[in-house]
């Protein structure tokens with residue numbers, strides 16, 4: 001697989017250098033990727049430009065674009081298990097998670113297939129003798145920088161929306177998560193996507209990724225990843241006045257009032273932090289509990305955490321390995337700090353005896369009494385670690401919920417309807433879930449952040465406006 005995918009063909013990198021692909025379940029190298037650079041990015045951008053500027057892709061009627069996207073959705077489903085197994089090995093995703101991601105990727109293309117011919121503008125009443133209309137046009141060539149935690153899902157969400165709006169795409173996946181996307185690009189070519197509509201360059205973020213952010217010929221950048229790199233991307237894009245969508249990190253609160261239905265809440269709360277081994281931007285990683293229910297909720301959660309097991313992706317346990325050694329070191333660093341600062345570790349799951357010692361396994365952990373000032377309460381762990389704290393009333397719940405630099409998602413658990421609505425209004429986040437929580441769920445639901453969680457929206461119909469430019473046409477006809 002050590003090739004890029006440009007103009008519907010696998011092409012070797014210009015330098016011939018490669019990057020090892022590691023299986024997180026056992027830490028072993030099992031493949032190589034092309035180490036892309038600015039020259040490779042330039043050739044992908046040229047291919048996309050030709051497709052977008054009068055090429056076959058740009059000449060397709062929206063209904064035909066939609067049919068191609070639908071064909072790709074069906075083809076992804078036809079290759080569902082193959083794609084899931086690629087991601088299982090590449091990213092250490094347990095079987096159920098890997099399969100859910102392949103299904104979600106197909107669903108994005110299905111959703112956006114139906115949207116291609118429905119992105120229409122308006123007419124505007126104006127001075128007599130004039131007709132005014134607005135039209136949505138594609139940016140042209142969009143760049144997509146994808147993280148490693150949900151490669152297929154985020155590819156579907158970002159590239160699906162951009163293609164639907166009529167853009168040609170250049171994609172730089174994370175170096176830890178390229179295999180499924182290279183295969184999907186091949187499948188798209190087999191479906192009949194015109195040359196240059198979808199191009200993938202693999203490589204390191206600071207090389208191929210930076211080259212994409214800097215490339216002349218890119219008209220819009222969709223970046224999903226860390227807040228730190230988001231800043232770099234926005235600065236690069238600003239030099240050429242290129243618009244950017246930033247889907248960044250989160251420290252999302254799950255807020256539990258004493259009147260909550262705990263039978264419903266508890267399994268969702270646990271899942272919101274262990275899903276994808278905690279490596280989810282919208283993970284519910286802070287648990288805010290009303291003081292009068294605090295100890296009760298913790299004691300009910302404790303056995304649920306103790307029973308969790310981490311193991312190789314193929315065993316399909318509660319959690320898999322983390323993506324790489326440095327991520328395991330990061331998670332263990334938070335756990336060591338919790339021990340050193342004598343935080344209350346309520347419960348900890350285990351690592352399967354069958355897990356290879358060379359894999360990257362962390363124990364799912366519930367930690368209580370975490371001060372709002374602690375790094376565990378402020379920073380993304382990106383692992384299966386839930387930080388709990390108590391609040392005395394709604395005012396304090398809102399202050400804690402909004403007390404980090406992030407604002408991506410929030411969950412509120414209460415049987416009081418008025419309070420649910422007050423909380424939904426007061427919490428600063430891009431999505432608020434009342435009596436449910438959807439980390440990543442629902443392709444129809446516009447998604448994105450406020451504050452350091454980013455700006456712009458992907459998912460849902462809303463994403464299409466971001467992937468388009470509105471043009472106002474004023475016709476004088478008197």
Ligand code: NAP
Nearest residue numbers: 146147148173174175205209210225226229247248249281
């Ligand atoms: P990251 O380090 O920011 O990397 C994200 C992507 O950017 C990767 O493809 C990476 O490539 C690339 N990159 C790194 N440095 C770059 C540079 N200087 N110029 C251009 N591209 C560069 O994030 P990550 O560790 O992969 O992902 C985890 C983060 O993503 C978390 O903060 C998480 O919350 C966030 N995330 C957000 C969402 C959302 O929708 N809001 C969804 C998923 C993840 P390499 O990996 O090859 O270096």
Ligand code: MG
Nearest residue numbers: 022090091176
């Ligand atoms: Mg890998």
